[in-house]
Amino acid sequence: MYGVKHKWLLIVLLVCANPAHAAPIEVLTYEVSPFAVQIRNQKHGLLIELVEELFKRAALEYQIKFVPLKRAMLSVQHSKDQCVVPVDRSQERETSYQWVSPVLISRYGLFGGPENNVDLATMNDAKPYVIGSFRGAGIGEYLVGHGFKVELASTNEQSYWKLQRGRVSLWASELINAEQIMLKEGQSLQPKLVFFTALRAMACNLELSEHKVFKLKLALVSMYRDGFIDQLYRDYGIDI
Amino acid sequence: MAKLKWSQYLIGCSLIAPLGVGATGSAVELWLDEFQPSTLTKQQQREELKWFADAAKPYRGMQIRVISERITTHWYESSVLAKAFFDITGIHVVHELTGEDDVIKKLSAQIITKQNLYDAYINDSDLIGTHFRSNQIVALSDFMQNEGKSVTLPSLDLDDFIGIKFTTAPDGKLYQLPDQQFANLYWYRHDWFSRPEFKAQFKAKYGYELGVPQNWQAYEDIASFFSNDIRMIDGERVYGHMDYAKTDPSLGWRMSDAWLSMAGVGDVGLPNGLPVDEWGIRVEKCRPVGASVSRGGALNGPAAVYAIDKFIDWLKHYAPKEATNLNFTQAGEWPGKGVIAQQIFWYTAFVADLTHPDLAVVNSDGTPKWRIAPSPVGKYWQKGMKSGYQDAGSWTLVNNTPLKRKQAAWLYAQFVVSKTISLRKTMVGLTPIRRSDIDSNAMTERAPYLGGLVEFYRSRGRDVWTPTGTNVPDYPGLANFWWQYISQIIEGKVTTQQGLDNFAHRVDEHLSVLSKSTRHPCSPRLNPAEDAKLWLQAPGSPKAFKNGQVKGVTLSYEEAIDVWR
Numbered sequence: 001m002y003g004v005k006h007k008w009l010l011i012v013l014l015v016c017a018n019p020a021h022a023a024p025i026e027v028l029t030y031e032v033s034p035f036a037v038q039i040r041n042q043k044h045g046l047l048i049e050l051v052e053e054l055f056k057r058a059a060l061e062y063q064i065k066f067v068p069l070k071r072a073m074l075s076v077q078h079s080k081d082q083c084v085v086p087v088d089r090s091q092e093r094e095t096s097y098q099w100v101s102p103v104l105i106s107r108y109g110l111f112g113g114p115e116n117n118v119d120l121a122t123m124n125d126a127k128p129y130v131i132g133s134f135r136g137a138g139i140g141e142y143l144v145g146h147g148f149k150v151e152l153a154s155t156n157e158q159s160y161w162k163l164q165r166g167r168v169s170l171w172a173s174e175l176i177n178a179e180q181i182m183l184k185e186g187q188s189l190q191p192k193l194v195f196f197t198a199l200r201a202m203a204c205n206l207e208l209s210e211h212k213v214f215k216l217k218l219a220l221v222s223m224y225r226d227g228f229i230d231q232l233y234r235d236y237g238i239d240i
Numbered sequence: 241m242a243k244l245k246w247s248q249y250l251i252g253c254s255l256i257a258p259l260g261v262g263a264t265g266s267a268v269e270l271w272l273d274e275f276q277p278s279t280l281t282k283q284q285q286r287e288e289l290k291w292f293a294d295a296a297k298p299y300r301g302m303q304i305r306v307i308s309e310r311i312t313t314h315w316y317e318s319s320v321l322a323k324a325f326f327d328i329t330g331i332h333v334v335h336e337l338t339g340e341d342d343v344i345k346k347l348s349a350q351i352i353t354k355q356n357l358y359d360a361y362i363n364d365s366d367l368i369g370t371h372f373r374s375n376q377i378v379a380l381s382d383f384m385q386n387e388g389k390s391v392t393l394p395s396l397d398l399d400d401f402i403g404i405k406f407t408t409a410p411d412g413k414l415y416q417l418p419d420q421q422f423a424n425l426y427w428y429r430h431d432w433f434s435r436p437e438f439k440a441q442f443k444a445k446y447g448y449e450l451g452v453p454q455n456w457q458a459y460e461d462i463a464s465f466f467s468n469d470i471r472m473i474d475g476e477r478v479y480g481h482m483d484y485a486k487t488d489p490s491l492g493w494r495m496s497d498a499w500l501s502m503a504g505v506g507d508v509g510l511p512n513g514l515p516v517d518e519w520g521i522r523v524e525k526c527r528p529v530g531a532s533v534s535r536g537g538a539l540n541g542p543a544a545v546y547a548i549d550k551f552i553d554w555l556k557h558y559a560p561k562e563a564t565n566l567n568f569t570q571a572g573e574w575p576g577k578g579v580i581a582q583q584i585f586w587y588t589a590f591v592a593d594l595t596h597p598d599l600a601v602v603n604s605d606g607t608p609k610w611r612i613a614p615s616p617v618g619k620y621w622q623k624g625m626k627s628g629y630q631d632a633g634s635w636t637l638v639n640n641t642p643l644k645r646k647q648a649a650w651l652y653a654q655f656v657v658s659k660t661i662s663l664r665k666t667m668v669g670l671t672p673i674r675r676s677d678i679d680s681n682a683m684t685e686r687a688p689y690l691g692g693l694v695e696f697y698r699s700r701g702r703d704v705w706t707p708t709g710t711n712v713p714d715y716p717g718l719a720n721f722w723w724q725y726i727s728q729i730i731e732g733k734v735t736t737q738q739g740l741d742n743f744a745h746r747v748d749e750h751l752s753v754l755s756k757s758t759r760h761p762c763s764p765r766l767n768p769a770e771d772a773k774l775w776l777q778a779p780g781s782p783k784a785f786k787n788g789q790v791k792g793v794t795l796s797y798e799e800a801i802d803v804w805r
Contacts, residue, residue, distance in 0.1 A: 091339035095487050095723070102349045105357065121326055122335070124319035146310070146337065196336055197305070197357050199349050224353045 024061035025212070027051055027202070028072035028084040032156070033180040034236055035086065035104065038066050046236045047086060050103065051202075053228060057219035060212055068154075070136035073203070080207045086200035088138025098208060100216045101201030108139050108198060109191025111171045111178060113163050118170075120193040123148075132159040132168035138198060139172050157181055174198075176238060267327040268293070274324065275664050277682040279674075285660040288395055289328055292655055295391050296329035299648040303332040306649060308362035308633060309340035311589045313420040313669025321656050321665070333652050340364060341489045347638070348716045351376045356641050360649035362419050365406040365632040366496075366708035367715045371416070372409030373760045378637035378646065381414040391647045393654045400659075400674045402697075403632040406511055406707050410526045410762065416634030419657055420589075420671035423705040424497055424629040425696065426452065426459075426616060427575060427586035429601070430797060431609040438470065445469070451794035453616040454803075456503075456550060458792030459584055463558035466581035481558035482571060482580045483551070485730050490568030492722030494585065495548075496708065498629035502584075503547030504620025505538050507781045512709030513625060516781035519718075520544055520744065521711040521751075526762035528713050528751055532744035533775050533782045535767040539747060540740035541782035543620035548729060548736045550618065554584075555730075564730075575610070576601055584615060589631070591670045591693050608691040613800045614701050619790050620783050630705040633671075672697050692801065701804035713764055714754055721746055 029036045035047040043064055055062045067075065072084040077096060086104045087093070110126055112118055120126055123146070130149045133140030134156050143150045151168050153159040160181050163171040173181075175191065182188055204213055223229050233239070268289045278285055308314040318335035326332050336358075338346075343363055350357045351374070371377040384392040398404055398414070407416035432438060433450055442450035446461050453459040459481075466480030485491060498518050500506070505520055506513030516522045520539030521531045531537035538544060555563055560579075563571060572590060574580055578600030594601060594608065601609045615628045635653035637646050656665065663677045667686065670693060672678050678697045687694035696702065712718060721743060729739035751764040758764075776784040795803070 089342075089345065091341040091489055094341065094489050101345070102353065105349070105353065105355060121323050121332070122319050124323075142338075193334065194303075195334060196338075197307075197346065199342075199345060221352060229353070 023081055024063050025055075025204075025208070026079070026082045027055075027062050027064045028067045028076060028082060029064060029086070030066060030069045030072060032086070032174075032177055034176065036066070046232060046238070047104065050223075050229070050232060051085065053223060053232075054100075054103075054202075054216060054219050057222060058212070058215040060215065068136070073136060076203060076205050078205075080205050083202050083204035083208070085202035087203040088142075088198045089201040089203070090138055090141070092141070093138075093203070096206070097203035098206060098210075098213045099201045099203060100213065100220055102199035103202050103220065104200040106174045106176070106198045106200050107194050108172060108196040109175050109178065109194040111163065111173060111189045111191050112169065113166065114187075114189065116169065116192075118192065123193065123195050126170060126193070129169035130167075131170045131172050132162045133172045134159050139174070139196060142196065143172060160185075265290075271324045271327065274320065275661050277667065277680070278660055278663050279676045279680050280659050288393070288658055288660045291393065291395075292325075292651060292658075293328050295393075296331055296648070296651055299644065299651065300330035302645070302648050303334065304359040304645055304648045304652065305334045305336065305357075306360045306362065306652065307336040307338060307343055307346060307358045308419070309343055309364075310337040311420070311422075311633075311669065311671070312592050313589075313665060313671045314362065314633075316665060316668045317419075317656050321661065322652075325652055325655050329651065329655075331648050331652065339489075340493075344716050344719070347636070350638050350640065354640055356638075356645065359637075359641050359645040360653055361636045361638070362633045363416065363636040364707065365403065365416055365418070365634045366712070367636075368407060368409055368415060369708070369710040369712040370715045371636070372411055372413070372710065373713055373758070373762050375760070376639055377415050378639055379413040379415055380417060380635075380637070381412075383637070383646075383650070387643055388647060388650055391651050393658060395659060396654055396657075397659065397676075400676050401657075402675055402678070402702055403630075403634070403673060405703075406630075406632045407634050410710055416632075416636045417653060417657065418632045418634045418673045419653070420631075420633045420665075420669060421673055421702075422587055422589040422631050422671045423696065423702070424585055424587050424631075425612045425614065425692075425705070426582070426584055427610060427612050428452065428582035429580070429609060430611040430691075432466075432473065432581055438465075441465075441469065446792060448792055449794050449796075451796050452611075452613045452800035453582075454793040454795055454800070455616050455621075455790060456618045457790050458794050459582070459616045460550075460554065460558075461792045462582055462794075463554055467558040470581075476579055478579050478581055479558060479560050480581045481554050482574050482583045483555050483559050483563050483585065484566040484568055484571035485552075485555055485564045485727075486567045486570075487723065487727040487731070488567040489720070489723055491727055491730075492719055492724075494568065495551075495726050496719060496722045497585075497631075498626065498706075498708075499551065499585065500538075500544055500547050501626045502615055502621065502628055503543055503550070503618035504622060504625065504783070505541065505543040505547060505781065506625060508622060508624035510624075510626060510703060511706035512711060513781065517709050517711040518626065519708065519712055519747075520782075521747070522767070522781075523711045524765075524767075526710065528711055528764040529767040530751065531747035532741070532769070533772040534769040535748060536775050536782070537744060537748075538782035540737070540744035541776070542785040543618070543781070543783050544740055545736050546618060546620065546786075548726065548740065552730060552736070586612065587631070588612060588693055588696075589669075589671060591690055592668075594691075595689060607688055610691050611797055612692040612696065613797060614696070614804055615705075619786055626704055626706045627701075628705040630702070630707055632707050692797070695801045696804075699801065699804035704804065710762075713762070714750065717750055717754075718747060721750075 322333040403418040463480035501518030531539040725743035
């Protein structure tokens, strides 16, 4: 008995829609191509479009702002009308935010450098190696929590460069973002193991109106139900 | 932009060659030693593994994804058995480990988004009430007769699974296949309880023997005895109770994993109370009709208030002061430190962790200084009620997974629970699922090192400690309420009665939404609210306030085990 029926959802959305007197929600995001990119104040990407539709359906005003992930997550914990997206939702983070989820579904893989001949049949095979990730990334926390040796960079690009320079043996990255980073460098590495699926969410301050969060949740479900999100992924050439 | 597909990566990943390609027989021989002990002979194991190799031929080269919570049993599956399966069948399994909370969220996400995130889930049977009402989960009993027939192991032997009743719905269909089971039992320091000076001191003060508590009053007396009277053992501060209460999803399971059943909140009935279960939800026929007392439920009744009050009272008075700010994982380390005398709520999934020879709670010959025993019960408990929680992590297939992937995943699911493997897996993770394994000689030999686990699983207790049942129609939707509402009580923001009133009201609201948004013969249909007194005066649950103290009762360890033989 997951979720609710489509028609009922639309009715609830209409009843809840009341844009008047609403303080805009500040949505913090960070540069992660092709999901969110900012070039000369122009923001675009799959996630930017998704957030736009989400707030439109929820009839809520918002402003989007680019902030590094770690800082954004701390900021949202202390600012009432803020949310951060995309964030890996995990048991450890569950009680620190209100969640609108899943906004993105991401697969994570382990990449080795071109000279790396290591075979990975299971994650246990990666135990002897140092794995690169970046600060604030849920996947880094996941790996540390499972006893892997992890070296954190400031950004995913930096982690990629550590792999190139042999400072880490494996690079843990979200697949689509990894592809984009490698494209810039004219490289195309295959992941040795696609090992984790993350539900990436919008994490909102605990004191943000429950009513607003409810409207955002309903709007998101409706976007899955009517195929909007499927189409958006297709527009960006991504096949879930 | 170039077309970016996960499937391309998955093909790229499957370049690793399994041992089984063209050499199934040698792969079987290579792995056979790992799969010891077994209740099968080696020849029977060879035949079963050959069946897997043959049945997997149409799926060779596929990569499938499965997910489970992170306990020793699943670690063994993901790092050893998945590799063996790959070598023998040529099917590459990525077996992801994560928190149970995350498993449930991903299963829900697969259903809501209609994306095939995983090909199979090992999901607690606590969701059985959700699954059979959802029309989203494969009824395995149908699958095995139809599209899954060619990939169903002839020697699976469903009758050998001790938890099969937990995964069978009121419609008579099997929705999940148990993969691992562990109970939540009473844990105590048998060596301390056996010290003559402590026994004499306890009897002099309380008038009965220091032993395994049979009721909450005895537990409380023993907690006070060690925390306040004994205080120090061998130069270390000791405590008569350990628990955890940090605002965290694990606080929710501390309660929803049948704490209220131990107090006696629900009705008589196994595996769950009927018509009112241990979540305080009443069903009429199979329809949930309310959780609040005014609708015939018991979530805010006197027995539930008693359960929560005792939890808080013991936490404040007898547990280490750190306990309030610990979550389940952090608190789990404490018994091994050697400063805890007893713990009323302890998952046997951690038996393996407490048998390391370097721990303060293990003797030099490898036998434990501790024991586990059936849990004591509260003053509202009556004979015929469930006595505590058992987790049955079970294989679950989602309807929207493509058939071929479902079939390949079903092969892996059966592989890790097959008789060829299950006893070895039980030895590693100590989460038994098969009667044949529990009754094996190998388990008899291991029993002295497991502190009572084998004795419990050979007793009727294994049927009386049970998972969440079918009264709960939307586990993912309702489970989060537990930590959210209980934490407000613990933090002192509301009284216990106010907090449970709010909680029960919220559950009723959720049931009401489900009654409007879903159509199933067992969908919720809320009772009208009536005067709570009418329900409290009626027989069964919700139960009226019970005044007065009961006297503590204890038994020797042997007697306590015998109760459930």
